[in-house]
Amino acid sequence: MLTLSIWMGAIITLCCFSFLFKDNPFYRFAEHLFVGVSAGYYFSAISFHQVLKPNLLAKLFPASFGSGQEALAAPELWLIVPTILGILMLFRLSQELAWVSRFTVAFVMGVTTGLTIVLSTHQFLIPQIKKAIVPLFLKGQYIASFSNWVLVIGSIACLFYFFFSTEHRGPIYGTVSRVGIWYLMISFGAAFGATVMGRISLLIGRFQFLLQDWLKLI
Numbered sequence: 001m002l003t004l005s006i007w008m009g010a011i012i013t014l015c016c017f018s019f020l021f022k023d024n025p026f027y028r029f030a031e032h033l034f035v036g037v038s039a040g041y042y043f044s045a046i047s048f049h050q051v052l053k054p055n056l057l058a059k060l061f062p063a064s065f066g067s068g069q070e071a072l073a074a075p076e077l078w079l080i081v082p083t084i085l086g087i088l089m090l091f092r093l094s095q096e097l098a099w100v101s102r103f104t105v106a107f108v109m110g111v112t113t114g115l116t117i118v119l120s121t122h123q124f125l126i127p128q129i130k131k132a133i134v135p136l137f138l139k140g141q142y143i144a145s146f147s148n149w150v151l152v153i154g155s156i157a158c159l160f161y162f163f164f165s166t167e168h169r170g171p172i173y174g175t176v177s178r179v180g181i182w183y184l185m186i187s188f189g190a191a192f193g194a195t196v197m198g199r200i201s202l203l204i205g206r207f208q209f210l211l212q213d214w215l216k217l218i
Helices: 002-020 025-060 068-072 077-093 098-132 142-161 170-214
Strands: none
Touching: 002 025, 002 170, 025 077, 077 098, 098 142, 142 170
16 A cells, blocks of 8 residues: 555655646646545545634534534524525525625625734734834844944835835935835745745655655665
């Protein structure tokens, strides 16, 4: 069984690598297989057993789906409301009745937007503002002072770049917004570099699998 799984993994890996030559049926087979298996695993193992069953069925029908103390608890009938909203989303499968799902989409978008604004303000905006308020001169700590200057200048320059009420021209708006572009490009480059390094680590893992587990060369 282990040998069969190694050979299957090696064949699928080679099918994925075949895309380096050009798009071909082997790559499309591996792509469709990956999407199908991922979707099946997500809906069966994750969506049902980790989300739908413990958060809805076990609370709405504790005697049938609950375990331990949950089976003795009283049903939480208020969960009928999100159940109905979830069922309404299934109407998107019909072209004639797809408009029914808009009630669920509108409700979810409204609630999510309100919660996200509050959550993002407390978790991202306010902490970022606090971190940007730093002393520019630290006695005897030249590197820390330079770092604080870079942080403050970058924060102000990026805010100037995203201020669209005034055209980015002139010695103030044009220059400062251009500095903000440099900061953004550096941050995007660092993020892209980290993404590339993560993909390279996955590639190394695949090569190790092929050369060590499959071909037994190392």
